[in-house]
Each structure stands twice: as C-alpha cells, then as structure tokens.
Amino acid sequence: MSVKESPGIGLGTASAARPLPERVRMGQNARRKALTAVRIGALVALTVGALATPGFTSTLSVLSLLTAMSFIGCVAVGMSFITITGNIMSLCLGATLSASSLVFMASLGLGVLPAFLAAVAFGVAVTAAQGFAVGYLQANPIIVSIAGLALILGCSDYITGGQRIYPAGGGYQIFKEKVHGMPVEAIILFAAVAVGQVMLSLTRFGRNMYMVGSNPRAAEAAGIVRWRTVTGAYTLAGLFTSVAGILLAARYGSGDMELGTGYDYDAIAAVLVGGTAIHGGGGSVLRTLVGVAVIAAVKVILILHGFSQQMQYLITGLIVLGVVMLHTLGESR
Amino acid sequence: MTHTFALRRLVDPSVRPFTILLCAIFTLAVADRGGGRFLSLATAFSVMQLFATLGPVALGLGLSMLIREFDLSVAGMLSLAGCVAVLTGAGNPWLGAFLGVGVGIAGGTLQGLVMTGLRIRSVGVTLGGLLTFEGITHVLTRSQTIVYPNMRIALVLNEPILGVLSMRSAFTVAVFLIAAVVMSLTRIGRDVVATGSDRRASRVAGVSTDSVVIGVFAVSGGLSALAGVLLSYSLAAASPIALSDVLVPASAAAIIGGVSLAGGRGRPLSIGAGVLILCLLRSGLNAVGASPYLHEIATGAVLLMVAVVDAPLLARRVRSWRRRLSSSQLRRDGATYLSPPASSG
C-alpha cells in the first residue's frame, strides 16, 4: 500500500487531502472571495494612507523606499522559490548573503564581472548543497538551513577572523549609481522579479515547482523528478540571495558578516504578506514583490508619522501574524 | 558478536547523547594535554552557567519538535520575558519573575490556541509570534540595554555552589529533573509522546490532542521565559538578544539530544545531555584556547549529520545505489541473462 508521507517537524501532521463535499466547497469559495476583498481593501487603505502622509510622495522618500526594498526584495524572491516548493523557509539566506558579500569584495581584484560571478557561484553552491539534502534525502528543510547557517557563520569567521573585507579593487561603484533617476539596485530588483516570474509561469521547471509544492506524491506520479526540482529551487534562492549580497557590499563599501542579519525573517515575512501560502504550491514572485512593497511602505509611513523603529518592528510582526491567520481562514487545510 | 551489540546500544538514539557527551569530555580533556585549563572547576562552572541559559530553551523547543511542530518563537520569548522581569521587578524580584514567566506561558498558550483553533501549522504562527515578541521587546527597551537595579539578586543567582553550580543552574537542573519525571511517569508525558508519534491515532484513541498542543506550546513559552528571566536577573540587565545566537544552539542541542525529526521520540534528560555537549564545546574550546569559529562549525556539522541520518529517504537511496552498483558489478563479471535482469530485492 502507499507509504504515508512524513513531512517532519514544523510541517504539522499532513491532513489527508480529501475531495470536499459540496457544501464545504461553496463555503470555501465564499470565504476565498471574502479574503480577496479584505486584501484589496487593505491595499487600498494602505495606498490612501501612504498618499495622505505628508512627505511620502517626495522623491527622497520614494528613492529610499526603493533602495531598501531592493535588498530585501532580492532575498525574498529567492525565498519564494523555497516556499513554493513546499519547503517552508530557509534560515540561512541572511548568512549566505553576508558571505557572498565577502566573496565579492575579496575577488574584486580580478575585476567586477569575475567578482560578481564568483560571489554568485558561491551563493549557488551553498544553497544547492542544502537543496540536494532536502530534495534527494528529504531531510528536514528547517534543520538543514540551521545547520547551513552555523557552518557558514563558522567558516566565515574562520576565514575573515571577524573582520570586514575591504574591496580588493574598484569598479563596484556602478551598483550605487542611478540610471535615469532610478537606482541601479531597484533596476536589478525589478529584473530579478521579472526573471523569477518568467521562470515560474513560463517554464516547465517553474510549473514543476508548483506541483511539487502542491502535492509531492501526485507530482512524482506525474513523472516529475522531485529532487531535481527542489534542488533547482534552492539553487535559484542562492542566486538571488548572492546578488543581494553583492548590492549590499557595494552600497556599504565593504563585505561584512553582519550585513545579512535579520534578512531571513524579513524575506519570509514579505513572502507571507504577499500571499504565498507557507505550505507551498501557490503564490508567485510578483506577490512577493507586493509583500516587500507593503512592508517597506508601512515602515516608511510609520517613520514619517514619527513612530520609533521599535514600533515598526512590532507592527511588522503583528502584520505577519495577522496575514498568516487571515490566509488560513481563506483555505481549509 | 557482543561488541557489535554493545556498540549498537551506545548509538541507539536515546543513549546516543550520553555517548557523545562522554566522547566530547574525553576529546577536550586530551586536547588540554594536562594543562589543567579544561578539567577545572572554572570551566565546569562556565559550562553550567551556559547550560542555565540554553537548557530551558532547548527543552521547550525539543518538546515542540516531539509533537512534530517547531516553536520558532522561543528566541523571541527569551528576550521578552527578561525585559518584562527587569522592567517590573525593580521593587520586587518575585513579581518580575512571576510576570515574566506569565508572559511566556500566555504567549505560548495564545499561539497554541491559534494553531488548534484555525488548524494552522506551527511554523507560520510561531514566526509571527517570534517577530511580535521581538518587536514588543524592542518597543519596551527602545532597543537599548536596560539596567536592573537590584544587584543583590544577580549576586545570589551567580554565587558558585560547590564550585560548579549556581542558583540559576541548579534551578535549571531541577527543571530538567521535573520535566523528566513528568514525561516518563505521568499520563501527560505519555499523551505528549502519543500526539507526536501519531496525532490522528491518538485522537481516535481518545487523547485530547488539541490540549496537548496548547499545553506544549505554553510550556515551551514558559521555559524560555524562565531562562530569560533568570538570565536578565543574573546579568542585572536586559536587552533584545540576537536570534541566531539562540535558535542554532537550541535546535542543535535538541537534535543532538536525540529528539527525532519525525516526532514521537525525545526525552528531557537526553536533551539535557545535548545541551551539555554544546555548552561543553563552547566553554571547553574557549578554555583550551581554540578559536571560537570551531564551535560553530562543529555544531553545524553535527546538525547536518543528524539531519541526513534521520532523513526519510536515506535508507532507500542507499539501497538503490547498492543495487545499481552490484548489478553493474555482476555485468562486468560476465554474467549473462536471457532477459533483462530482475534487480535483486
């Protein structure tokens, strides 16, 4: 007989996916419509609030908003792939980001492009290894990411001795410039979102990711090689995360293990607020972008209204909690 | 024949942590080369002090892993409870402690209620909880360190007893012992393990699994709060604590302590051994003069190994690779088949 699926820690006990009786289906439809209405309402309220806040529409605010979004946004895009394939989240993307910034700065002696490629190669290697463990062996994704976190922190500490890495060459300033008034970082973010979304909606690989996240057994029965899809998703996550690391390194002029602190939580918060379900199989990179924008906008509004940074932190946390709860009310699982 | 049997007993998940503990002590003692830095009361004391901070958190996290959930919010509650205690306990330390632990239990219960009421898995809820608790901490402390004026408490808590323990660590050891008794000798413990082993079966058999989930998260919150309160009092200060500093060692300790990733297995005393191993590595490596990064790498490596060993598909993959290698071996040896060879079961 078929083997019972064992999702492991934090993923709860998988409720057997059963086709729903008629009346429950009707109720669910109504609930889902209500949820969409709530979401649209919230977005409208947010936009109104934003526009009504003095100073929000000033160029300075918008620019700083965009720049802040770019860093978290790239990581969040990467995190989206991991979540969509049903692996919840990775707790080591922040550390990967920091370590990539180190690699980038250290390799600048070879030129900007080689340094870029080196940093990306590093990020990809680190996450692909985790993806392999999670995909091929079905090791618990959260624990594997925590192990990765410890290893990256330890190895970086060993190599750098806790020091910052200053640029070994020049040329990285191009990442800090503006093209037609738009910061290069924001352009890269939008490019990342575009590439990510194209992958998800227009490639076989992307559709496979949705199917693996939605119902891994059915995906295998449909001929999808599950571990390849999962490893690929993690690889993409590493790609985008390392890009964020490069951008951050360029902005701050040095590579530093502290750069990535807190990014894991910000990224998963953005993914969740954007509406991607935490158990996978749905959502998109565009939604994550919306999530990033919402969180960033809320932060800027709070700043402009004089709220302390700590209140922003708290309110972001409450928003995440509220979104997670709301989202589940729209689906019964 | 007998030594393989003994070997297997030592590697058995419930005994494994103690074996590793002994190996760790032995290795560090050897590395010390009789320099007296490792095998000293001072090292033991610092190990136990660390144990007092990490232990309850790892225990709470381990219990949530036992029932196949994951309490991400333990890290946040650690700092929040400490801040609450420091802020409210200026006049009366007992009041501060009571409120701090109360906040922990309340926070855990709330998360548990949300999970069971809305049928959500724990990761999303505890993530929200983590961010919220951290946020509240930041608001309360304005992101700064708050000083606790009652120095006397700090001295009392940190006074060495028998050279190795302090009030704080002794208390923590007591907590572990109580947990061990509850888990192995009471009906509650049995129900928790049952819920972790097979929630559906337990529910059908009549266990109130919702109560178990809520209870476990309440306890988990309470335990981290306890650790936070004691830590803040003993430092005479409270501040938001970096998340990775807590989550990595706590989950590593729980896993090394034999908590199964698939739920249903785990014991307080083994988790305690896991915590000791980590604290030993940290303090011991410090004492022996090894660089701190080794600790992180060692922790990460052990975690990764356990994650791989406990991975559901490991056995199957190894078997299929063995099959493939042996059938290609046979073909190379010149065996012929009239029809494609049936792979050996």
Next chain:
Amino acid sequence: MNRSPTVGSIPGGGAGHSIITTRNIWKSFGPVEALKDVSFAVRPGEIRGVCGENGAGKSTLIKILTGVYRADRGTVLVDGEATDIRRPQQAQELGIALVAQELSLTLHQTIEDNIWLGNRTVPLFHRRRVFRDRAVRALETVGLGSLDLDTPVAALSIGQRQLVEVARLLTRNARVLILDEPTAALSDVEIEKIFAALRALKQEGRSIIYITHRLGEVFEICDTVTVMRNGEVVATHHVERIDRDRLIELMLGRPMGEMYPDSSSRSGGPLMVVEGLRIPGVVEDFHLVAPRGQIVCIAGQIGSGAAEAVRAIAGVVPEATGRVVVSGRPLQLNSVPQALASNVMFISEDRAGEGIFLHMSVLDNLVATRLGEYSRGGLLSWPALRSAAARLAGRVGVSRTRLRARAEELSGGNQQKLAFARSLERKEPGVLLMNEPTRGVDVGARSEIYRLMQEFCDLGYALVMTSSDLEEVMGLSDVIVTMYRGRQVARYERGQATIHRVLSDITHPTVEAVA
C-alpha cells in the same frame, strides 16, 4: 419499500434480549440515501457477520452505532433503552467500540501505553501495579499473554497489533466490539489467533459485529450473518441455515444494469506483457498479458495485492521486481518517467493524495504531464496549453468554462475525468493502468467514464484496471484475472466466468486454485 423477508431469516434481525438494536434507521447525505429502513439487533455473546458490497451501507451503519453520525429517522436501543448516541465518547461509555481498518496505535510507544492511551479513568501517575495487571489480563484474553508489556508496538506484527487494539477496547469494558475487515492483511496463523480471541470474548458474553468480504470466515467464526445491499438490510440468517452460494446471491441481488458499453473485442496483439512481478510480502509471481483494445480487470479484495501490482507496473513501487515488456521493449520498474516514456499511464486509486493537484487549477491539472510538448525556445506557450486543455476537457466532458476553477471544486466524477484526460492525445496508444477508476464517482459520471474507456480501447490502448465492484468487473472486462492474498487464482476470458465464480475466487478460493 416493501420487501418480504427471505425464508429462514431471523425476523427483526434478532431483537429480544439484545445488547444493541437499531429500528428503522434512515440516513441520507444530500440526495444520496445511505441507509434505508435498517433494523438490526445483536445479542450478548453473539458474533454477527455483516456482508455487503462497497456502498451497501455497512460503514454508515457503523458510524451511527459509534456516534460519528446521527440517524435522520429511527431509533437506536442500547440494552433495550432508546439512546441518542451523539458523540464517539458516549458510544465508548456505553461499551460500543470499533477496531477500524486503519489502526489507532502509536508505534513508538509500548503495548502498555497503547492499551491505556486515551482512557479517561487513568490517573496522573499512571504507572501503577493495578493498571499493569489489568493490561496483562486483557492481553491474556486476546491470546497475547506471552508478550512483554514494554515491547514497542512497532515490533509487533499486524495481527498482534490488531489484538492490542482489541485489548485496549477490553480495558474500556467494551461490550459490543465492531471489527471492520480485521483479516485483510493477516496471515493464516494470525487469523486463527484473532478467531481464538473472538471466541474468548464471546465466552465472556461480549458481542461482536464482524464486517468482512471474506465469506469463508463468516462461516468459520460467525453465529449469524446480516447481508446489506444498497443501504438496506436484505436478510439476517443463522450461519448453519445458509450456504455460500445463497449468501452471494443475497449480496448481489438483481442482475446487473445496462450501463456497460458493448465490448467490441478488437483484439490487437499484446501491447504489454508482465512476468514474475513481485512485491516482497505483498504480491508473488504475478503475470499479465494486456492486449490492444481490450480491458483486463484484476479482481481482488483489500490485501489481495491487485492494486499494488498495478501500482508496481506504473513505476510507483520502489521495491517491486519483475519483467515488463511494452511494445517489445523492456520497461524499467520503479521509475515513473520511464513508464511515461513507454506510454504506460496510471490513474491512481488515491485521487486526492496522488492523482490530481487539488489546489491547482483544472488547466494546470490537465497539462501537468505534457508541458514539454508546448514550449517554444524553452518557454511555455500558454495559448497553446490553454487550447490543448480545452480540447482535452471537451473530449472527456468537462466544461471549458471550468478551466480556471480549482480542481477541488469539481465533483469526484469530474476530477476522475481529469485524470483520464491526461492520458489522451499521446503519440501512440499505450497502456492505461487504473485502480478503482469509479470510486467515489456518482452514477451519471460513471457511465461517462465507461464511455471514455471504450474510446481508449477503440484507439488501440490496452486497459488494465482493478475494481472491487464486481458488477463493474463483469460488465466491463474482456479478460478477468482474480487474485487472493497476493497470488493469482485464475484467468477468464469474457463469458467464461460467472460473477459467483469470481466472487468465490477472491473471497475463499478452493485449495487447487491457490498453488
């Protein structure tokens, strides 16, 4: 609905000094009438067998007795008093207990812990002498007295686990034990142990309701037997006063309907040949020839290995070994991509868990296996995919307007049609493997699915299916293969077997048939 009781049956189902009685129970789910005027009574110390095909109403009746459902009309009497059993807890307190097909034991824990699990009378410090002793006594009653209470349940065989579950019920003073298909996965030796335990319980005055497909067991262990069909109780008899053939007749009732299409036996050559298929512990030495244009039905009950054999051919079972040849080319087992590449397609019995993606759209479900065919330059062409999906949907009778709906919003029948649609439009006709293709599908959709199957045959596909609905098996198949306990019993061409013969094969074949 008037029906006169059959000759020799026990009037009123045996009421009078009964432990539990149902009188004129009716239960509907929406338009579906699951139970119609069911009257049923069991006495203390009686072992009552309950037989009936899938959908006869057995499980609904059990759920009413155990407090999971409440009857729309009628009364339930416990010890002669009308009782409204509202919750499973209440049923437990009344002494009504169920051993379901899916056991509720926690494998990590010991026998003792499992026996007392969920028992409200156990105090906080539960490891006391008195509870251990009671557990030992319960184990002795079921014949497991030699086992150590501290053995983890995971170390026990399935038969022993079942007995532990019975022991648990004993400690809850169960007076009526309901066993649902208890012997499906058991060896002969273990079945004997179960029977010994049941006889011991009978001696103690407890009653047993024994639901089974295995008619031989009915005659071996039961005192009386109730036959259900289409939600009604057809008859209740003393076991000595009825024989197997009569029992089968009662179960089947009227001759089959006319929804099955005429078989246009287009016999092409064999498209697939299976030899020596083996799943350790489940299926032994299975072989099959699947000719083009024909439907081969493998008939067998739970535990017969029929569904598992089909899954193995589909590539979904890692431990399976054997030789499969499709269109002259050998097929590697244990690999779904290989199976798909050889045009072997599979429709799973577990539609929700393995067949379709419930939370994804109908469109996504339809094109799931053919994404590669509609890409240009590495990118998918959604217009092409949408028109392909619309085409497929049209061919199976699912409205195109539903393409964007989530699969979970469709009825069971339409969901099943999605699974069929995936297998259409292949480059060349292949093998279509189906497990229980019409399970959970209403009558209207059923005939559409049968029409679809005929269409596949006309296109030259070879169809291999399993079904526990014997009418369906008899109506559809060109070839019937019967299985019992992991081995093949017999193979019949169309017209060679009667339904009685088939039922006999799969429930209790004669000694010669099981080699």
